Amino acid sequence: MSSKRTQPARIYWTINELSRSYDVTPRTLRHYEDVGLLSPLRKGTQRLYRERDRVRLQLILRGRRLGFGLPEIQEMLDLYDADPTEVTQLRHTIRRGDAKLQELHDQVEELKTLIEEITELRATMQHRLDQILRQED
Amino acid sequence: MSSKRTQPARIYWTINELSRSYDVTPRTLRHYEDVGLLSPLRKGTQRLYRERDRVRLQLILRGRRLGFGLPEIQEMLDLYDADPTEVTQLRHTIRRGDAKLQELHDQVEELKTLIEEITELRATMQHRLDQILRQED
DNA sequence: CATCTAATTTACGTTAACGTAAATTAGATG
DNA sequence: CATCTAATTTACGTTAACGTAAATTAGATG
Helix, strand or coil, X not given: CCCCCCCCCCXXXXXXXXXXXXXXXXHHHHHHHHCCCCCCEXXXXXXXXXXXXXXXXXXXXXXXXXXXXXXXXXXXXXXHHCCCCCHXXXXXXXXXXXXXXXHHHHHHHHHHHHHHHHHHHHHHHXXXXXXXXXXXX | CCCCCCCCCCCCECHHHHHHHCCCCHHHHHHHHHCCCCCCEEECCEXXXXXHHHHHXXXXXXXXXXXXXXXXXXXXXXXXXXXXXXXXXXXXHHHHHHHHHHHHHHHHHHHHHHHHHHHHHHHHHHHHHHHXXXXXX
């Protein structure tokens, strides 16, 4: 098992640094904070994002690419925040994790079905194309 | 190869019949028509949905479950409407189908990664829970 | 101290995907 | 013909996820 706890190259990022490296606007980062997805530190009035915020942002953006809404992304991020000393919390969080996993598996299945259908459609069109081109000779 | 062209049980559905069987409101069906996703016949002023509209509606609703927007769903539906006698159209549609397939494959990969992460998180929480319960004895 | 620059807050604007209410119409039925 | 019922159109409303503009602030620099 490879050890975790590798030193991150940096400790703090400003809003502009973080927004540039993930190709989002500062406004987007502030919005994610407004709805509770991120919670950077403050140095006076300025936001300071830590490694934790960076990781969360990556999860958020992947969630968006996958078509999830921010509330649903929130639910998934919450899974990472269960107090590991509280039996009740652990039990509940495991249950919700299982439910989410079920949904995600279903979604993979639907995506695969869609891929199959388009693949078959593609093949049909290719055959038609080949037929036409052969007739032209 | 099983023959296609099975007789559908019915030929026409009204907007209420269709909306009930797919658990959407009539307004939703009208909206999909407004944006060009469906195009039912008219008997006077009344809409008549055919088998084709039913199939399209299924594709639309699956697209929505997968998190796609209506314009993106439109693109995918367009793949089914290429004129199979036009070489140029076939070529273009095959290309766009391939591009879409690439995106869908990427999306499956991201989903699988997400599933793996949550699965591992679940395992970690289960271990913590087991530890705590053992200590209580 | 004056001037930049990066960041901030406030607040109104926009797009997508319908919801909802109101007024109208077309057949079916007694 | 009167009355229902299922549909229709019109048009304004709502939520999500930010965009955008304006006014303000906090350090950094000459």
